[in-house]
Amino acid sequence: MKQEQFLNVVSREEAERRFHAAIALDPLEAESCALTAALGRVLAVDVRADLDVPGFSRSNVDGFALRAADTYGAAEETPKSLTLNGEIVPTGVQPQVEVAAATATQVATGAIVPRGADAVVMVEHTDTDGGNLLVRRPVVPGAHVAHAGSDIARGEVVLRTGEVLTSRGTGILAALGIDEVQVVRRPRVAVVSTGDEVVAPGKPLQDGFVYDSNGRIVADAVREAGGEPVDLGIVGDDEQALQQMLARALKEADLVVYSGGTSKGAGDLSYRILRERGNILVHGVALKPGKPVVLAEVDGKPVVILPGFPTSAIFTFHEFVAPVIRARAGRPPHARPSVRARLPRSVASERGRTEYDLVHLVRTGEELTCYPLGKGSGSVTTFSHADGFYVIPAATERLEAGDEVEVTLLGPLEPPDLVVIGSHCTGLDLLLGLLRRRGYTSKVIAVGSQAGLDAAKRGECDIAGVHLFDADSGAYNEPFVDAGLELVRGYGRKQGIVSRDGKRAGRMVNRNRGSGTRALIDQLLDDGAERPPGYEMEVRSHNAVAAAVASGRADWGVCIQNLAGDLHFEPLREERFDFVIPKARADGAAVRAFRELLVEDETRRLLREAGFQA
Numbered sequence: 001m002k003q004e005q006f007l008n009v010v011s012r013e014e015a016e017r018r019f020h021a022a023i024a025l026d027p028l029e030a031e032s033c034a035l036t037a038a039l040g041r042v043l044a045v046d047v048r049a050d051l052d053v054p055g056f057s058r059s060n061v062d063g064f065a066l067r068a069a070d071t072y073g074a075a076e077e078t079p080k081s082l083t084l085n086g087e088i089v090p091t092g093v094q095p096q097v098e099v100a101a102a103t104a105t106q107v108a109t110g111a112i113v114p115r116g117a118d119a120v121v122m123v124e125h126t127d128t129d130g131g132n133l134l135v136r137r138p139v140v141p142g143a144h145v146a147h148a149g150s151d152i153a154r155g156e157v158v159l160r161t162g163e164v165l166t167s168r169g170t171g172i173l174a175a176l177g178i179d180e181v182q183v184v185r186r187p188r189v190a191v192v193s194t195g196d197e198v199v200a201p202g203k204p205l206q207d208g209f210v211y212d213s214n215g216r217i218v219a220d221a222v223r224e225a226g227g228e229p230v231d232l233g234i235v236g237d238d239e240q241a242l243q244q245m246l247a248r249a250l251k252e253a254d255l256v257v258y259s260g261g262t263s264k265g266a267g268d269l270s271y272r273i274l275r276e277r278g279n280i281l282v283h284g285v286a287l288k289p290g291k292p293v294v295l296a297e298v299d300g301k302p303v304v305i306l307p308g309f310p311t312s313a314i315f316t317f318h319e320f321v322a323p324v325i326r327a328r329a330g331r332p333p334h335a336r337p338s339v340r341a342r343l344p345r346s347v348a349s350e351r352g353r354t355e356y357d358l359v360h361l362v363r364t365g366e367e368l369t370c371y372p373l374g375k376g377s378g379s380v381t382t383f384s385h386a387d388g389f390y391v392i393p394a395a396t397e398r399l400e401a402g403d404e405v406e407v408t409l410l411g412p413l414e415p416p417d418l419v420v421i422g423s424h425c426t427g428l429d430l431l432l433g434l435l436r437r438r439g440y441t442s443k444v445i446a447v448g449s450q451a452g453l454d455a456a457k458r459g460e461c462d463i464a465g466v467h468l469f470d471a472d473s474g475a476y477n478e479p480f481v482d483a484g485l486e487l488v489r490g491y492g493r494k495q496g497i498v499s500r501d502g503k504r505a506g507r508m509v510n511r512n513r514g515s516g517t518r519a520l521i522d523q524l525l526d527d528g529a530e531r532p533p534g535y536e537m538e539v540r541s542h543n544a545v546a547a548a549v550a551s552g553r554a555d556w557g558v559c560i561q562n563l564a565g566d567l568h569f570e571p572l573r574e575e576r577f578d579f580v581i582p583k584a585r586a587d588g589a590a591v592r593a594f595r596e597l598l599v600e601d602e603t604r605r606l607l608r609e610a611g612f613q614a
Contacts, residue, residue, distance in 0.1 A: 009284035027330035041183040042330040047159040052149035065117035066104040079134040120144040184330035190249035214259035226329030260308035290316040341368035358386035417590035422452020422464035448514030467516040476576035492613030499556040506555030507534035562611035
């Protein structure tokens with residue numbers, strides 16, 4: 001079948017305008033909800049109190065109910081003497097004796113204050129002398145008394161339509177004796193994953209197949225937006241099955257979300273079924289990631305087909321689907337805060353498409369620096385690890401190092417105790433895991449040794465992990481440490497060639513530019529020699545090299561010995577993996593804790609057990 005191409009790619013703003021014009025955005029109808037299940041629900045009506053809280057004047061302390069005027073002038077040396085009424089009032093008991101002038105009644109915390117009394121004196125400010133009470137400290141009217149209706153007055157609006165019920169709100173409802181409340185019905189959102197290659201988690205995975213992460217991500221994102229996901233599972237690339245699934249989804253839900261089936265390839269059928277059944281409003285938005293998203297309306301209900309790649313799927317979900325769910329759930333639009341940050345390196349972009357770059361944020365003095373994650377739309381982790389994103393306008397082809405961008409935050413910006421930028425190593429993972437047990441959080445940005453060293457020079461990190469070899473001196477790391485930086489010795493490790501058959505032949509897997517391992521590889525390859533097949537296949541970690549060779553995606557590569565496993569390992573070089581610390585950050589509590597941890601005997605033992613020279 002001939003592949004069709006995208007038709008009429010539109011801007012994000014135009015896509016949203018068309019979508020919103022064709023669907024309902026008003027809150028759904030109200031439904032009754034038990035108080036025990038009301039947390040997080042949106043109120044559909046104002047809640048008015050039909051009783052006072054408290055419903056009686058209540059003592060806030062253990063003490064004696066009396067008339068405040070009878071205590072004026074009381075002091076430790078000259079107490080006021082009052083006659084004790086014979087009654088003692090516990091909680092839940094109606095007082096029988098009115099408090100007259102110059103008398104007092106003993107009351108418990110939470111008890112009803114007897115008629116005639118206008119204050120309570122604390123028991124520790126009194127003594128008893130037979131049938132008399134000696135008051136050694138004066139009180140004012142209302143002291144230690146919560147008057148009836150002082151918290152909530154009968155007829156008062158205590159919660160308003162559209163409020164999201166928190167534990168504080170449900171507490172108010174409970175205090176009013178309300179056990180059911182009218183809330184906005186949560187929109188039911190059918191979640192469907194498509195594709196012959198998609199497998200449910202927990203089932204065996206064959207080559208060429210992938211686990212369905214999108215279904216889980218989308219279903220939980222629906223909950224976060226205030227909806228109720230209806231998980232309809234996975235449908236293969238079968239037209240009849242997809243038609244039946246659409247009919248079921250429209251019957252059971254208020255909104256339908258597919259993942260996959262947007263690119264109009266020969267195997268992608270979902271969009272064709274929508275075209276026959278309903279109204280396709282948008283197919284293709286000038287976004288990166290997310291260009292192939294489909295926005296449609298079928299039988300008056302919104303239907304969205306998200307791209308299959310995880311980052312594209314979740315990004316377009318938050319751009320186009322989440323706002324509709326929030327509106328139908330009665331929730332206000334989600335206002336995302338933003339911050340200004342600088343780029344540490346230049347970024348190229350494709351003209352003609354608005355690009356959204358997901359980033360890590362790190363603090364540099366009074367400024368923020370943003371590191372693009374750069375894992376691509378097929379990455380499962382990119383969106384979950386990002387602090388936010390910035391937008392590259394469609395007409396912009398390049399942003400330069402040092403340019404300032406506006407970063408929209410994806411959640412609260414909670415700076416870690418320790419920012420580590422530089423080379424990846426499983427030994428570093430071990431150290432940071434030990435540090436976490438001591439209460440210190442960390443963020444790791446794996447950009448390679450040279451980029452980590454540069455980040456340390458700019459003061460963008462607390463620690464940079466490095467393994468840089470200086471050919472002139474034959475030393476590791478120390479020749480690269482400038483003034484303003486300090487080198488902290490880490491541990492040794494072995495780099496070598498991993499293969500399945502012991503041969504350095506066939507397709508290689510390379511490391512990313514800027515990494516110490518990439519520098520080692522380039523040193524080993526003869527200048528001017530033809531690069532081996534796979535040289536352009538770059539991965540960002542030693543784990544990825546070993547995995548690529550073990551799975552057969554590559555025949556050989558260079559990684560540390562610790563990860564070789566059952567692969568053949570040919571040693572190339574023993575090297576140092578050390579840490580560079582900006583002197584301006586050396587006194588930070590987390591940095592000090594890291595340095596102390598690094599020299600402890602138990603830490604060195606664990607590193608040796610993991611295969612490092614410590």
